[in-house]
Amino acid sequence: xxxxxxxxxxxxxxxxxxxxxxxxxxxxxxxxxxxxxxxxxxxxxxxxxxxxxxxxxxxxxxxxxxxxxxxxxxxxxxxxxxxxxxxxxxxxxxxxxxxxxxxxxxxxxxxxxxxxxxxxxxxxxxxxxxxxxxxxxxxxxxxxxxxxxxxxxxxxxxxxxxxxxxxxxxxxxxxxxxxxxxxxxxxxxxxxxxxxxxxxxxxxxxxxxxxxxxxxxxxxxxxxxxxxxxxxxxxxxxxxxxxxxxxxxxxxxxxxxxxxxxxxxxxxxxxxxxxxxxxxxxxxxxxxxxxxxxxxxxxxxxxxxxxxxxxxxxxxxxxxxxxxxxxxxxxxxxxxxxxxxxxxxxxxxxxxxxxxxxxxxxxxxxxxxxxxxxxxxxxxxxxxxxxxxxxxxxxxxxxxxxxxxxxxxxxxxxxxxxxxxxxxxx
Numbered sequence: 315x316x317x318x319x320x321x322x323x324x325x326x327x328x329x330x331x332x333x334x335x336x337x338x339x340x341x342x343x344x345x346x347x348x349x350x351x352x353x354x355x356x357x358x359x360x361x362x363x364x365x366x367x368x369x370x371x372x373x374x375x376x377x378x379x380x381x382x383x384x385x386x387x388x389x390x391x392x393x394x395x396x397x398x399x400x401x402x403x404x405x406x407x408x409x410x411x412x413x414x415x416x417x418x419x420x421x422x423x424x425x426x427x428x429x430x431x432x433x434x435x436x437x438x439x440x441x442x443x444x445x446x447x448x449x450x451x452x453x454x455x456x457x458x459x460x461x462x463x464x465x466x467x468x469x470x471x472x473x474x475x476x477x478x479x480x481x482x483x484x485x486x487x488x489x490x491x492x493x494x495x496x497x498x499x500x501x502x503x504x505x506x507x508x509x510x511x512x513x514x515x516x517x518x519x520x521x522x523x524x525x526x527x528x529x530x531x532x533x534x535x536x537x538x539x540x541x542x543x544x545x546x547x548x549x550x551x552x553x554x555x556x557x558x559x560x561x562x563x564x565x566x567x568x569x570x571x572x573x574x575x576x577x578x579x580x581x582x583x584x585x586x587x588x589x590x591x592x593x594x595x596x597x598x599x600x601x602x603x604x605x606x607x608x609x610x611x612x613x614x615x616x617x618x619x620x621x622x623x624x625x626x627x628x629x630x631x632x633x634x635x636x637x638x639x640x641x642x643x644x645x646x647x648x649x650x651x652x653x654x655x656x657x658x659x660x661x662x663x664x665x666x667x668x669x670x671x672x673x674x675x676x677x678x679x680x681x682x683x684x685x686x687x688x689x690x691x692x693x694x695x696x697x698x699x700x701x702x703x704x705x706x707x708x709x710x711x712x713x714x715x716x717x718x719x720x721x722x723x724x725x726x727x728x729x730x731x732x733x734x735x736x737x738x739x740x
């Protein structure tokens with residue numbers, strides 16, 4: 315079978331959709347299928363290449379600096395940069411604010427024209443049997459919609475990471491300007507698609523409720539375990555420190571570190587001098603101001619490492635005593651790191667702000683998890699006491715539990731579910 319996969323993010327991008335679809339595309343190619351991937355270019359990369367049997371066509375986003383996708387971002391202006399640098403930084407913030415108020419459908423809009431042109435060339439050159447488009451960003455589905463027009467009889471699978479119109483935080487664009495257009499274009503994509511895949515049952519329910527998508531058209535496919543292989547054994551430490559590690563991107567309104575930091579300070583205060591540390595791995599986005607006071611006052615206990623490689627992430631999780639998840643303020647979103655946490659076999663401290671948080675159901679059968687059901691409860695003396703007991707006394711789960719998790723979310727299992735959709739066997 316000949317497949318065209320349209321995804322903005324692809325290896326070497328440090329992004330959950332890149333991890334997911336790089337693995338799936340390679341899996342399909344190893345089974346003898348012709349797989350072409352159309353994605354955004356990366357710095358110093360070639361226009362196209364071949365990796366694991368997959369032909370990758372990389373086209374440049376005309377507007378976005380692609381290097382930000384594969385390298386750590388500078389979150390603040392360096393100290394002592396001077397008045398001129400401060401003015402330049404202020405000017406950049408103003409330009410960025412104006413740009414964010416105007417672009418559509420999302421930050422990747424500069425990729426649409428070059429990607430559509432390349433998709434048109436590829437569809438004219440190859441007789442594809444299936445087309446797949448991937449979000450986030452939603453721009454990938456716009457390119458897929460136009461490719462579907464070029465090959466109207468070819469089945470089109472729309473793979474959704476997070477909803478577009480229904481997601482309010484973080485907003486994909488200026489909802490005041492584009493709310494009606496967002497809804498109209500997402501409805502068109504859903505109607506034109508031959509099959510739709512989503513990561514959570516809540517996303518499926520929302521689409522069926524708000525867009526009247528026919529029953530059976532949307533299939534839920536779980537997250538894919540994307541840790542580097544082989545998984546490294548845990549690191550044996552003798553320093554006595556209890557390390558709490560959070561992995562993932564922070565957002566002030568969607569996934570704020572404030573409740574975790576508040577809880578951690580309380581754990582330190584009631585912990586009778588126990589050596590606790592809290593480590594953040596991943597982009598902090600607009601949360602630098604939230605983290606700053608804790609870095610100043612608890613600098614020997616709170617650490618921010620920024621965006622690092624997958625290998626470094628795995629080492630950090632292996633070195634952790636407890637892994638921490640901060641739930642999304644949206645029931646339709648499930649952080650893929652929850653699956654990675656379970657696959658590491660470590661205790662998981664789970665902080666959620668809504669009753670329907672998808673992580674609660676995902677962790678229901680995991681024997682070493684402690685969920686704080688409401689962010690406001692992190693200041694409760696009883697909750698702090700229970701959290702301290704969990705953090706200081708919990709140990710890894712059994713090998714059988716870990717193997718069960720790894721089978722369920724394995725590349726082979728998740729790829730098989732996608733192939734069932736592509737092959738018409740739901």
